[in-house]
């Protein structure tokens with residue numbers, strides 16, 4: 001008898017709790033949206049193929065604005081592939097296609113036929129693994145993106161060059177040789193030229209594919225410092241091989257393995273207390 | 289003294305030595321042959337083109353039209369002169385006793401129209417070949433997708449490169465001379481020669497485009513450039529030195545081939561120089577004399593003697609110099625471009 005009473009009392013409590021939950025939920029949601037800003041990039045259940053080979057399996061993740069998001073994972077797990085989907089660089093690969101899912105930037109499906117990929121790439125800049133300054137002067141490298149938009153006004157270009165080079169923490173190093181070839185610079189400077197070139201067209205998002213993999217530790221430190229400064233203005237997505245780098249310069253970290261997203265979360269949490277065994281194994285260096 | 293590393297004869301070493309000596313003697317043979325060929329042309333041709341007195345080059349040979357040579361004994365004096373000179377002479381000396389009057393066609397005067405014709409043929413056909421070739425190369429390397437059709441196009445191009453030049457000559461004759469009605473003209477010759485070198489130009493231009501690092505394309509596209517802006521601004525300029533390299537070889541081919549122009553552009557002899565035309569369209573529709581064809585004519589189409597030999601060797605010498613000069617120009621252009629677009 002007493003047990004049934006207790007039961008009914010328990011049930012009552014549960015019901016109460018549920019009703020309270022349903023009451024407070026809306027306010028909690030609004031609180032959540034206040035603390036968690038609307039994501040700028042939404043990747044929604046994406047499958048990606050190279051020919052018949054599936055390179056990405058049902059990836060879903062959101063990227064917040066003005067934050068640094070790092071993609072980590074062993075070689076060949078699809079980090080670059082996913083990154084290059086965000087500015088549709090994969091369009092260049094004949095056999096590549098998005099099989100399912102959506103990429104949305106500010107709510108717009110970027111693979112929709114009405115999307116102008118040129119406009120997309122102006123807003124989503126990219127820095128490549130192998131630094132690729134054009135064999136032109138430093139100045140012409142920086143203004144390339146403006147010139148192709150038909151902007152040739154000298155004063156405007158001069159301003160942009162200074163602003164971009166300052167933004168890439170390079171101005172003091174190169175201001176006296178703006179008209180020398182960019183190929184005469186050091187590896188780290190070249191990579192920062194590429195960053196300056198990307199920010200010259202004033203994008204919202206900058207994608208970086210292992211930007212430091214060819215740099216020495218000092219140059220790497222400079223680029224990392226730069227990334228830290230850049231996130232006040234841009235949303236940055238960085239692919240990296242280097243665990244410490246992800247730890248040092250990202251806010252959010254996503255771990256990929258064999259084309260699947262294993263875990264995404266606050267960088268500190270991923271590195272100290274991952275929920276997935278695979279993540280922990282990778283981070284502690286047990287594989288990869 | 290014998291020790292662990294002392295040099296002992298082995299079979300492998302003997303084989304190596306023999307192989308080495310065979311290859312060395314082959315190389316020397318080639319050098320000797322080349323020296324003989326060039327040496328002969330330079331010595332024999334040089335005696336026609338150069339002279340011991342001022343201005344040291346034979347300006348008549350370089351800058352006048354071919355004439356018939358008159359060899360006569362007049363009043364007991366042995367004389368040699370060109371057609372014009374002979375007419376003036378016989379008018380002046382009507383009473384002279386003429387004996388042993390012999391004439392030799394094309395053996396007096398010079399080869400100026402041939403030089404001009406060859407230069408015009410080279411410039412025109414290379415312009416056409418480079419324009420068409422580079423456009424095809426851009427399409428093949430930047431726009432075409434892999435597939436059966438493109439594979440087939442490539443095989444056709446490769447096969448076209450192996451077609452003998454006489455076949456191009458006949459093709460040009462059928463299409464340009466007869467079907468388009470351009471007759472034997474610069475225009476027909478330009479297109480025939482251009483088609484002959486087109487496969488080589490397309491293939492090597494495509495290679496030159498592909499050699500431009502992928503990063504230049506990706507970097508440009510990632511900044512919001514269109515494909516066309518990327519190609520014209522960031523790929524083609526860096527491919528031009530490579531394209532010019534292939535065009536150097538094509539220049540010698542275009543300048544040197546006789547078969548393709550025989551039916552399409554070359555005249556045995558023509559009195560007017562190419563710019564002596566009444567209207568512009570005539571310029572394109574006129575036939576020209578050309579060095580290789582002229583050498584062919586004086587070497588095999590007229591009776592041979594010591595007077596024609598002079599023109600043959602002189603012609604060959606000038607021909608080599610002209611080809612060298614045009615090729616050098618494009619080599620210089622290439623190194624300029626290389627400096628400008630170094631990567």
Ligand SMILES: Nc1ncnc2c1ncn2[C@@H]1O[C@H](COP(=O)(O)OP(=O)(O)O)[C@@H](O)[C@H]1O
Pocket residue numbers: 050055073074075076077078079080081082093
């Ligand atoms: N252009 C391509 N064509 C075919 N397969 C590719 C291409 N690029 C990458 N892949 C394949 O896709 C998978 C993911 O590659 P990638 O995204 O470059 O990995 P990561 O950047 O993580 O090292 C790999 O198995 C790789 O072999």
Ligand SMILES: [Mg+2]
Pocket residue numbers: 079080081209
């Ligand atoms: Mg990668």
